[in-house]
Amino acid sequence: MAKVQMQRIYIYALNKDRKPILEKLQRFGVVEVDDIIPEDDIFNKADVSKAKMNFEKNIAAARDAVEVIERYVKEKKSLLASLKGKKDISIEEYDNFRHKYSETVQTAGRILSYEKKIAEIKAEINRLEAQTEMLLPWTSLDIPLNFSGTKHTRAFIGCLPKEWSLEDLYAELAEYMPLNIDIISSSKDQTCIFALCSRTNADGVYEALRRIEFSLPSISTNKAPAEQLNEIRLELNEKRKAVSEAEKAIAELAKFKEDLLFLQDYERIRVDKYEVIGRLAQSKNIFILTGYIPVKEKAKLEADLASKYLLAIEFSDPADDEDVPVLLKNNWFAKPLEGVLEGFSLPGKTELDPSMAMALFYYMLFGIMLSDAGYGLIMAIACGFALLKYRNSMEPSLKNSITMFFYCGISTVFWGFMFGSFFGDVIDVIASVYFGVTELPVLKPLWFVPMDKPMAMLTFSMALGLVHLMFGLIMKVVQLVRQKDYIAIIYDALSWFCLVISCTVLLLSMEMIAESFNLNLTIPPLVTKIFAVLAVVSALIIVATNGRESRNPFKRFLKGVYALYGITGYLSDVLSYSRLLALGLATGVICNVVNKMASMAGGTGVVGTIIFILILLVGHALNIAINVLGAYVHTIRLNYVEFFGKFYEGGGRAFNPFKMKTKYYKVKERIENEV
Amino acid sequence: MKFDINSLGIVLALLGAALAAFGAGAGSAKGVGMGGEAAAGIITEDPSKFSKVLILQLLPGTQGIYGFLIAFITFTRIGVIGGDSDISFAKGLLYLFACLPMAIVGYASAIRQARASVASMGVLAKKPEAFGKSMLLPIMVETYAILALLVSILAIFGVSSLNI
Numbered sequence: 081m082a083k084v085q086m087q088r089i090y091i092y093a094l095n096k097d098r099k100p101i102l103e104k105l106q107r108f109g110v111v112e113v114d115d116i117i118p119e120d121d122i123f124n125k126a127d128v129s130k131a132k133m134n135f136e137k138n139i140a141a142a143r144d145a146v147e148v149i150e151r152y153v154k155e156k157k158s159l160l161a162s163l164k165g166k167k168d169i170s171i172e173e174y175d176n177f178r179h180k181y182s183e184t185v186q187t188a189g190r191i192l193s194y195e196k197k198i199a200e201i202k203a204e205i206n207r208l209e210a211q212t213e214m215l216l217p218w219t220s221l222d223i224p225l226n227f228s229g230t231k232h233t234r235a236f237i238g239c240l241p242k243e244w245s246l247e248d249l250y251a252e253l254a255e256y257m258p259l260n261i262d263i264i265s266s267s268k269d270q271t272c273i274f275a276l277c278s279r280t281n282a283d284g285v286y287e288a289l290r291r292i293e294f295s296l297p298s299i300s301t302n303k304a305p306a307e308q309l310n311e312i313r314l315e316l317n318e319k320r321k322a323v324s325e326a327e328k329a330i331a332e333l334a335k336f337k338e339d340l341l342f343l344q345d346y347e348r349i350r351v352d353k354y355e356v357i358g359r360l361a362q363s364k365n366i367f368i369l370t371g372y373i374p375v376k377e378k379a380k381l382e383a384d385l386a387s388k389y390l391l392a393i394e395f396s397d398p399a400d401d402e403d404v405p406v407l408l409k410n411n412w413f414a415k416p417l418e419g420v421l422e423g424f425s426l427p428g429k430t431e432l433d434p435s436m437a438m439a440l441f442y443y444m445l446f447g448i449m450l451s452d453a454g455y456g457l458i459m460a461i462a463c464g465f466a467l468l469k470y471r472n473s474m475e476p477s478l479k480n481s482i483t484m485f486f487y488c489g490i491s492t493v494f495w496g497f498m499f500g501s502f503f504g505d506v507i508d509v510i511a512s513v514y515f516g517v518t519e520l521p522v523l524k525p526l527w528f529v530p531m532d533k534p535m536a537m538l539t540f541s542m543a544l545g546l547v548h549l550m551f552g553l554i555m556k557v558v559q560l561v562r563q564k565d566y567i568a569i570i571y572d573a574l575s576w577f578c579l580v581i582s583c584t585v586l587l588l589s590m591e592m593i594a595e596s597f598n599l600n601l602t603i604p605p606l607v608t609k610i611f612a613v614l615a616v617v618s619a620l621i622i623v624a625t626n627g628r629e630s631r632n633p634f635k636r637f638l639k640g641v642y643a644l645y646g647i648t649g650y651l652s653d654v655l656s657y658s659r660l661l662a663l664g665l666a667t668g669v670i671c672n673v674v675n676k677m678a679s680m681a682g683g684t685g686v687v688g689t690i691i692f693i694l695i696l697l698v699g700h701a702l703n704i705a706i707n708v709l710g711a712y713v714h715t716i717r718l719n720y721v722e723f724f725g726k727f728y729e730g731g732g733r734a735f736n737p738f739k740m741k742t743k744y745y746k747v748k749e750r751i752e753n754e755v
Numbered sequence: 756m757k758f759d760i761n762s763l764g765i766v767l768a769l770l771g772a773a774l775a776a777f778g779a780g781a782g783s784a785k786g787v788g789m790g791g792e793a794a795a796g797i798i799t800e801d802p803s804k805f806s807k808v809l810i811l812q813l814l815p816g817t818q819g820i821y822g823f824l825i826a827f828i829t830f831t832r833i834g835v836i837g838g839d840s841d842i843s844f845a846k847g848l849l850y851l852f853a854c855l856p857m858a859i860v861g862y863a864s865a866i867r868q869a870r871a872s873v874a875s876m877g878v879l880a881k882k883p884e885a886f887g888k889s890m891l892l893p894i895m896v897e898t899y900a901i902l903a904l905l906v907s908i909l910a911i912f913g914v915s916s917l918n919i
Contacts, residue, residue: 423887534912538905655902662821662901665908669824676836706820709813716887717894 083433084374084407086735088398091369093391098360098367101389102353105369107171107747108384109739110377112405115359116370123361123368128354135347135354138185142343145191152327153334163466163482165473166746169342174747177346184339191333194326201326205319208312214298215312217265217272218305226300234282236275236289238296244271253288256281272297345742356738372398372405372735404429407735414439416484419477424720425730430563434728437555438719441548445718447491448541449663449711451530452671454503455704456492459485473746488711499664500525503700504671509679513692530664531672537661539597545657545722546584549650552726553577559727571625575618580650582615619644653722659714667707674699764847765833765840771854772829775907779822779861779900786815786869793873797880807879807886811872814893818865821904825857828908832915845919853910860903868896 089111093101105111119125177184218225221237229235249261256277264272273294277285286294301308361368373381373395382393398404406426408418414435420442427433450456463486467479474482496502502523511517530537556573560566587593589603589611627639674696682692724730740747790812797808827836829850834840842850875889 420887423890534908538909656898658905659898659901662904662908666817666820666824666904669827670820673827706813706816709810710817713810713814713890713894714897717891717897720887720891721895 082409083427083732084376084409084735086372086398086404086407087375087378088396088402089369089371089373089378090394090396091385091391092366092394093369093389094366095362095364097389097391098357101385101391102356104385104388105356105381106349106353106738106740108377108381109737110381111369111371111373111738112736113356113359113369113371113738115361117361117368119361122363125360126357126362128358132351132354135351138188139344139347139351141185141188141192142340142347144195145188146337146340146344148191148195148330149334149337149340152330160466160469163470163474163478165470165475165478166742166744168473168748169745170748174346177342180339181343181346184336184343187333187336188340188343191330194330194333198323198326201319201323205316205323208316208319211299212309212312212316215301215305215309217267217270218297219265219309220306221264221272221274222304222306224302224304225297226302229276229279229282232279233276234279234285236273236277236285236294238273238289238294240271240273240289240295241269241293242271243268244273249273249275252292253285256285256288259285341744345745348742349740352738352741371738374407374735403733405735406732408433408435410435413487416480416487417442419480420484420716420719422734423716424724424728426732426734428729428731430559431728431730431732432555432559432562434555434724437551438723441551441723442715442719443487443491444495444544445548445660446488446711446715447493447495448544448660449714450488450492450667450707451495451499451664452501452503452667453493453496454501454506454700455667455707456489456494456496458489458704459492459708460489463489488715492711498525498527499668500527500529501668501671503696504668504675506671506675506696509675513679513683530661531668534661534665535596535598537664538658539599541657541660542654544660545654545718546580548657548718548723549653549726550577550580552723553580556727571621571628575621575625576650578614578618579622579647582611582618583647585611586615653725656722657718659718663707663710663714666710667703670703670707671700674703760844761842764842764844767844767847768829768833768842768850769835771851771858772826772833772835774851774858775822775829775854775861776826777822778858779818779825779865782862782865783816783819783822786818786865786872787812789866789869790815790872790876793876797876800880804879804883807883808876811876811879811890811893814872814890814897815865815869817897818861818868818900821900822857822861825854825904825907825911828911829854832911838915843919846914846917849914849917849919850911853907853914855907856903856910857907860899864896864900864903868893868900871896 091101105113115125117123217239223235225237227235227237243266244263246261246263249263250259253259253261253275258278259281260276262274264274266272275285275289303311356369359369361370378395385391385393408421408426410418410433417435417438421427421433421435421438447456463482466482467474467486500521500523505521505523507523508517508520511522512520528536553573553576557569560569560573585603586608588597588599588601589608594601622644623637623640625640626643627636630636630639677699678692678695681695682688682690790808794808794812797804830836830838832838833842833847833850871893875892878885878889
C-alpha cells in the first residue's frame with residue numbers, strides 16, 4: 081500500500097562507454113531518463129531524429145511484411161492465444177540477432193517488393209480481362225477490327241444499340257446498294273455489325289449508320305479478334321503464373337516471420353535508446369544522464385555500473401515542486417486493482433496510494449452485485465485456469481485484471497451462498513422436476529434471500545454504503561495527517577464525519593423511517609439528544625470554516641452555508657448504493673426466469689432433459705455475460721465517484737523507465753548471474 | 756351478464772408489466788443500436804478496440820433487462836406465472852402505476868445513456884488511455900434507471916401485500 085520512493089539520479093561517464101552503459105540501463109529498466117540540463121557552450125544534445133526515423137521505417141516495413149505473410153499463409157490462432165503473452169528470448173539470442181539484422185531488413189524489403197509486384201500484375205490482369213470482355217462479341221469476325229476497306233470498298237465495323245435484324249438493317253440502308261451487311265453478334269443491348277459498301281457511297285452509308293446510333297468498337301486491334309483473344313489468354317496465363325510464383329516466394333519467406341517480428345522489437349528497443357541519447361547532455365568527452373530511480377534499486381545499479389566503467393553516480397532527493405513519477409507497490413490483495421486505479425488517475429504528489437483501501441471494499445461490492453455462487457464459481461475457475469496455465473508469460477496488466485476477476489469470483493461465491501443463489505434456484509428446480517422433492521428450498525441461504533426481503537437488502541446496501549463513505553472520510557484524515565494539515569482534519573473531515581453519523585442516528589430515531597426500514601430500534605432519548613447537539617455543532621463548524629479561504633466575512637459565511645448544503649451529496653451517495661440491491665435482483669430474477677423456462681419447456685424424458693440442459697446453458701451464459709459487465713462497471717463507479725469523491729483526486733504521472741519495451745518477445749534477464 | 760369492474764384488475768396489471776418491458780426494452784434496443792453504429796466505425800479504424808467499444812455499446816442495454824425484470828416480477832404476483840390472479844380494479848391500477856417509472860425512465864435514460872456512450876467512444880478512439888474515465892460518463896445516467904427500477908420493485912412488492 082504504497083508509492084515507491086523515488087530519487088533523482090545523475091550519471092557522469094565517458095562518451096566511449098556510452099553505448100554499453102545505456103544498454104545496461106535499458107536491460108535493468110529501473111531509470112526514467114529526463115533532460116533537465118539545458119544546452120550550453122560545453123554541453124549539447126545530439127540530434128537523433130534521422131537515426132530514429134530509419135528505425136521506424138524498418139519497423140513499418142517489417143510490420144507490413146508480416147501482414148503480407150499473414151495474408152498469404154493462413155495460420156490458426158487459438159482463442160486463448162491472446163492470454164499467452166510474449167515469447168521468452170534469451171539475451172544471447174537477442175545479441176546474436178545483430179548477425180541476422182541486415183538479412184532480415186532485406187527479407188522485409190523482398191516481401192514488400194513481391195507484394196508490390198503482385199499488385200502491379202493484378203492491375204494488368206484486370207486490364208486484360210476487360211479487353212477480353214470487349215473482344216468476346218467479335219470472336220466470329222475473321223478480319224482485324226481496324227480494317228477500313230479495300231481500294232474500291234469501305235468497311236464499317238461497329239456496334240448499334242439494341243437488337244437489330246438483318247432485314248431491318250438492309251431496309252435502313254436500302255438506297256446505298258450495293259451493300260453487304262453481316263451481323264457478327266447480337267444481344268438485347270447491342271448488335272455488332274460489319275458493313276461493306278462501295279467507296280462512292282461511303283459518306284452516305286456513314287451518315288445513315290450515324291442516324292441509327294452506330295458507334296465504333298471501344299477497342300481496336302490490327303489482328304482478327306479471335307487471334308487477339310488467344311494472345312490475351314496466353315498473356316493472362318503467364319501473368320497468373322507470375323502471381324502464383326510471387327505468392328509462392330512470399331510463402332517461402334514466411335519462415336522468417338519470427339525474425340520479422342523480432343526485428344520490430346529490436347528496432348523499437350533501438351528507437352528508445354536513441355531517444356535517450358537525444359536527452360543526454362554531451363560534451364566532447366563525457367555525457368551526463370539525469371532521471372529518476374526507485375530508491376531500493378539504486379544500490380544494485382550503482383554496484384553493477386561502478387564495477388565495470390569509469391563513472392560517477394549521484395543520488396539526491398527530489399525537490400518539493402518536482403513532478404516525480406509514481407510507481408505503485410502493493411501486496412497480492414491490492415495489486416490487481418492497480419489497473420483500475422490507473423484508469424482513474426495515479427495518486428498525486430501528496431496523496432496516498434489508495435489501492436489497499438479500494439481492495440477492502442471492491443471485491444465485496446462486486447460479489448454483492450453479482451451475488452450468485454454458480455456464476456462466481458465459473459468466473460473463479462476460468463480465471464484461475466488462465467492464471468495457472470499462463471502464469472509465466474502473461475502480460476502483467478492482463479494478469480492484474482484476470483487476478484482481479486478471480487478474487488471477484490471468489491467473493492461472488494461467498495455472497496451467492498449468503499443470499500442462497502446457485503445459478504438462481506436451479507437446485508430447487510432440478511430437485512422438484514426430476515426427484516419430486518417438495519421441501520423447498522433445498523439450498524438454504526446462509527443469511528436471507530434478497531428477493532423475499534427487498535427492504536432488508538436495501539437497508540443492508542445503504543448501510544454498507546454509509547460505511548464505505550465513512551471509510552473514505554477516514555482515508556481523508558490519514559491523508560491530511562500525512563500532509564500535516566491538522567486543522568483541516570477537524571474542519572473538512574471530522575466535522576463531516578460527525579454530521580453524517582449524527583444525522584443518520586437522528587433519522588433512524590424517527591419512527592416513520594425506522595418502520596419503513598423494518599428496523600426495531602429503540603434509541604434512548606438521551607442518545608438522540610446528544611447526537612442532535614453533535615449535529616448542530618458540526619454543522620456550525622462547517623458553516624464557520626468551510627469558506628475559510630475567503631477574506632470577506634460575509635462571503636465566508638455564504639460559502640460555509642453552501643458547503644453545508646453538500647449534505648445532500650451524502651444523501652445521494654448513500655442512495656447510490658441501492659444499486660447493490662438492484663443489480664443483485666437483476667441477476668437473481670433472470671437466473672430464475674431461465675430456470676423456470678427450462679423446466680417449462682423441458683422436463684423428464686431424454687428429449688426433455690436435452691432441452692432443459694440447452695436452455696440452462698444458453699440462458700445462464702447470456703446472464704453471466706451481461707451481469708458480470710454490469711457488476712464490473714458499477715463497482716468501478718461506486719469506487720470512482722462515491723468513494724474517491726471523499727478523499728482522492730489523483731493527478732500523478734506513471735513511472736516510465738528506460739527499458740526494453742517490446743511487443744512480441746520478452747528478453748529474459750540474467751543480470752544476477754552476470755555480476 | 757353483469758359487468759364486474761374488478762375483472763379489469765388483472766388487465767391493468769398486465770398492461771403495466773407490458774409497458775415496463777416495452778418502454779425500457781424499446782429504449783435499450785434503440786440505445787444499443789446507436790452504440791453499435793458508432794462502435795462499427797471505430798472497429799473499422801482499429802479492430803483491437805473491439806472489447807472496449809463492446810462494453811460501451813452494452814451500457815444502455817441494462818434498461819431493457821430492468822424492464823424485463825419488472826415485467827417478470829409483476830407476472831409472478833398477478834397469476835400469469837404463479838401468484839394469485841384474483842386482483843381488484845384498484846390493485847390492478849396500482850400495479851400499472853408501479854410499473855410506470857421503469858417504463859418511462861427506462862426508455863428515456865437508455866437513449867440518453869446511449870448518446871453519452873457514443874460520445875465516450877469518441878474519447879476512446881482519440882485517447883485510448885482515458886477508457887476508465889470515458890466509461891464513467893454513461894454510467895452516471897444509469898443511476899436514474901436504477902432508481903426507477905428500485906421504485907418500481909418496491910412499489911410492486913408493496914402493492915402485492917396490500918389488502919384491497
